[in-house]
Amino acid sequence: MDWMQLTLKTNKENADFVSEVLMGLECVSVTFSDTFDDEIFEPPVGETPLWQHVTVTALFAIGIDESAIKESLQQICNIDKVTFALLKDRVWEDECKKDFHAMQFGKRVWICPSWEDSTQLPDGAVVINMDPGLAFGTGTHQTTDLCLQYLDENPPIRQSVIDYGSGTGILAIAAVKLGANQALCVDNDPQAVLATRSNIENNQEATKIIALHTDDEGQLDKVDLLMANILAKPLVGLCEHFSKLVKLGGQLVLSGILHEQLEIILDAYGEYFSELKVVQKEDWCRVNGIRK
Numbered sequence: 623m624d625w626m627q628l629t630l631k632t633n634k635e636n637a638d639f640v641s642e643v644l645m646g647l648e649c650v651s652v653t654f655s656d657t658f659d660d661e662i663f664e665p666p667v668g669e670t671p672l673w674q675h676v677t678v679t680a681l682f683a684i685g686i687d688e689s690a691i692k693e694s695l696q697q698i699c700n701i702d703k704v705t706f707a708l709l710k711d712r713v714w715e716d717e718c719k720k721d722f723h724a725m726q727f728g729k730r731v732w733i734c735p736s737w738e739d740s741t742q743l744p745d746g747a748v749v750i751n752m753d754p755g756l757a758f759g760t761g762t763h764q765t766t767d768l769c770l771q772y773l774d775e776n777p778p779i780r781q782s783v784i785d786y787g788s789g790t791g792i793l794a795i796a797a798v799k800l801g802a803n804q805a806l807c808v809d810n811d812p813q814a815v816l817a818t819r820s821n822i823e824n825n826q827e828a829t830k831i832i833a834l835h836t837d838d839e840g841q842l843d844k845v846d847l848l849m850a851n852i853l854a855k856p857l858v859g860l861c862e863h864f865s866k867l868v869k870l871g872g873q874l875v876l877s878g879i880l881h882e883q884l885e886i887i888l889d890a891y892g893e894y895f896s897e898l899k900v901v902q903k904e905d906w907c908r909v910n911g912i913r914k
Contacts, residue, residue: 625650625681627709628691630701631657634672640699641678647691649680681709722754727767728774731796748774748799750792751824765851765877768901768908769793772849772875778802781846784867786860787878791818791833793849798830806842807833842867849875854883858890865894868913879907 628649632640641652657675682691688706695701724734730748734740740749773793779801785794788807797805807818818833848868850857857876868874874895879887881902887909888898895911902908 624684624711625709626684626686626688627707628680628682628704629707630678630695630704632676632678632699632701634674634676636699637672637676637678640695640701643695643698644678644680647682647694648686649682651681653679655679684708718754727770731770731774731800733792748796750795750799752790752792752795752821764903764906765879765908766792768903768906769849769851769875769877770796771901772908772910773797773800776873778847778873782843784808784842784845784848786848786850786864786867787852787856788818788833789814789851791821791831793851794818794831795821795825795827797847797849798827799825802847803830805831806845807831808836808839809833810836844869845872847873847875849877851877853878854880854887858886861890861894865913868895870913872913874909874911874913876909877906879909880905881907883907884909 628644630640637654641654644652654672655677656673657677658673660673660675692704695704719735719737722735724732724738724740724743726732730746731750732740732743732747733750733752734743735753736751740747740751743749770793773796777800778797781797781802783794783797783802783805785791785797785805785807788794788809791807794805794807807815809815809818812835815833815835822828822831822833844867846869848864850860850864857879864874874891876887876891884900884907888900891909891911892898894914896914898909898911900907900909
């Protein structure tokens with residue numbers, strides 16, 4: 623069915639109140655988005671902070687009284703500028719497909735969604751079958767890209783691997799497809815663990831990859847390669863833990879690090895890892911090193 627879409631701008635102090643008013647005016651959904659592309663990185667655990675300037679989008683049934691809604695928002699919220707636009711019904715699954723195509727990383731690694739034909743990819747392509755979903759890590763972000771580039775350049779042949787903060791499990795799947803003997807995925811998000819297990823099955827790698835929630839981590843064996851594509855603050859907190867999971871001479875790959883956060887990562891990991899190298903893509907960095 624078609625919808626009438628309302629759009630207005632407010633600030634973070636008033637966003638929740640505006641949302642409540644819109645729901646009281648019988649909208650069916652409210653969405654907050656960033657008005658000026660002011661990213662918020664690493665919010666505190668359990669918090670969902672808003673941007674200073676917020677664009678609010680609400681959907682209403684066709685036939686609503688636009689004038690009455692505008693008047694209510696002006697009187698209750700002191701908002702004068704409100705726009706309405708018709709939102710035609712679409713098959714939203716197909717809309718998603720328009721923006722997600724097969725992607726190449728390095729020379730051999732490809733991510734291919736289910737709606738594209740992997741047989742059309744180049745000979746010798748290492749194909750990861752994956753659709754976008756709720757868990758992080760489908761190759762579209764620079765941090766995942768940096769990790770996949772590392773694996774393509776340094777295939778972990780006959781190695782054991784941990785993908786810590788695995789999201790979709792994409793790095794573990796890439797590792798085993800590039801020659802790793804086994805891989806373990808660990809994540810603190812139950813949805814990510816479910817997504818990882820589904821992706822492992824879809825890639826026929828269930829005999830080589832195990833996915834665990836951090837609550838079930840227990841005592842892990844040391845590995846040849848540990849990869850963690852998360853964020854700088856948890857990476858610092860996990861430094862000593864990671865040092866106990868990597869064999870002497872083993873490799874560490876960290877991503878999810880903004881350039882201005884590099885120093886704290888290098889300081890923390892320099893105690894346990896040598897030959898720390900930095901690779902940057904736009905604002906994001908990858909750090910890799912060798913266990914002392």
